[in-house]
Amino acid sequence: MTAINFKREIADTLDHTIERTTKALAAEGFGILTRIDMHSKIKEKTGKEVIPTVILGACNPNLAYEAYTANSDVASLLPCNAVIREVAPGKMSVEFIKPTSMMKVLGDANLTALAAEADTRIERALANV
Numbered sequence: 001m002t003a004i005n006f007k008r009e010i011a012d013t014l015d016h017t018i019e020r021t022t023k024a025l026a027a028e029g030f031g032i033l034t035r036i037d038m039h040s041k042i043k044e045k046t047g048k049e050v051i052p053t054v055i056l057g058a059c060n061p062n063l064a065y066e067a068y069t070a071n072s073d074v075a076s077l078l079p080c081n082a083v084i085r086e087v088a089p090g091k092m093s094v095e096f097i098k099p100t101s102m103m104k105v106l107g108d109a110n111l112t113a114l115a116a117e118a119d120t121r122i123e124r125a126l127a128n129v
Contacts (some may be wrong), residue, residue: 003098004097004098004101004102005083005096005097005098005101006095006098006119006122006123006126007093007094007095007096008045008093008094008097008126008127008129009087009091009092009093009094010091010092010094010097010129011090011091011092012090012092013022013090014084014086014092015050015053016037017084017092017094017129018054018056018084019059019127020057021056021082021094021113021129023082023083024125024129025056025058025082025122025125027125027128028060028121028124028125029060029061029062029063029121030053030058030059030080030121030124030125031059031060031061032056032058032060032120033055033057033058033059033079034055034056034057034079035054035055035057036054036055037053037054038050038053038054038055039052039053039054041052042070046059049083051085051086051087052085052086053084053085053086054078054080054083054084054085055081055083056081056083056084056090057079057080057081058080058081058082058096059078059080060080060118060121063117063121064078064079064115067103067111067114067115070108070111070114071106071108071110071111072104072107072112073108074103074111076107077102077103077105077106080096080097080099080102080118080122081096081097082094082096082097083095083096084093094114094126094129096122096123096125096126097117097122098114098117098122099118099119099122100112100115100116100118100119102115103115
């Protein structure tokens with residue numbers, strides 16, 4: 001874990017790790033709103049290569065609703081990102097943004113406290129990837 005995310009490495013393929021991540025997040029009430037194949041987009045837009053990296057935009061609608069109704073500025077910080085990156089052949093890094101770190105940006109202590117529930121759910125999901 002770093003100041004901004006929860007992170008672990010697993011032995012698996014990129015596609016299977018994405019599937020495992022999606023299921024683990026779903027078990028905690030998060031759905032995937034977006035998927036960005038960053039390595040493909042970088043290649044398409046710049047012609048440059050980066051390691052296989054996929055960004056999933058995950059959202060728990062109930063927690064998002066609570067956060068948004070508490071402070072609508074939170075919309076610029078949603079959804080929560082999950083990053084799956086190949087760090088070596090057959091070795092994936094799975095990284096989930098830490099919601100409390102994002103909410104601290106707004107300087108709203110109540111919102112940060114509310115994000116602690118999302119932290120707990122995301123940590124559990126990561127443990128189950």
